[in-house]
Amino acid sequence: MRVATFNVNGIGARIGALLQWLEETQPDVACLQELKAPQEKFPEAAIREAGYCPIWLGQKSWNGVAILARGVEPQEVTRGLPGDPSDEQSRYLEAAVNGILIACLYLPNGNPAPGPKFDYKLAWFERFHKRAQELMDSGAPVILCGDYNVIPTERDAYKPERWVEDALFRPESRAAYQKLLDAGWLDALRATHPDEVIYTFYDYMRDAYGRNAGLRIDHLLLSPELAPQLKAAGTDHAVRGREKPSDHVPTWVELDWPA
């Protein structure tokens, strides 16, 4: 079973590239972030024609997440990150697919830091810690995947010294990510590629992709129950080099699990 995550940076602008990628790689589950579309503008028909059943949480202009399952309806578990009813940003969805609990997240960017946006990021992270622990305690096989907006370590940035003051790389952000790993979640890409330079984001500006000036900020974290089933993980790097690409690269895990 293959589970992928892809920050599409606008489902409207990216529908062609998304359908091509789905057709080529046939993930069993695809988690999408940054739909940048209101609920009613999600291209449900086109995605169903491609063989995928979607659930989604939209929002005008910004954010927005979706979970697509190939040939089966995702069973929605949670809509929106629990813990703050006043939070109106569409950044979190959970669904069960083939007996695996899939959490799709788009963690706040947090810049500029310090400031209210960084405070929101850290508060969001705390709520996420709480929810992640509940899921782990349930004993179910779980994948937490999406755009974490965290550069975990120095090897995950092309020039780490340029990011030390940035919300993606500040000590608070890294510590919050590390806390997940300490709790027992497995960073699937790093686990399967301990020393490799792997990036999942390239800025549109100054030919970042051509210079391989990237960041690794999209992550798939496996619960201890699921970790032994990890067979492979990687990125669909070439997708970033096509016409009208997202600035993020699709990222995936392959699990020894019946699809």
Next chain:
DNA sequence: ATGACTGATGGAATCAGA
């Protein structure tokens, strides 16, 4: 420190992204 790119909104210029 700034700018360059891109998408959405709204129908120009601005915000947000990372």
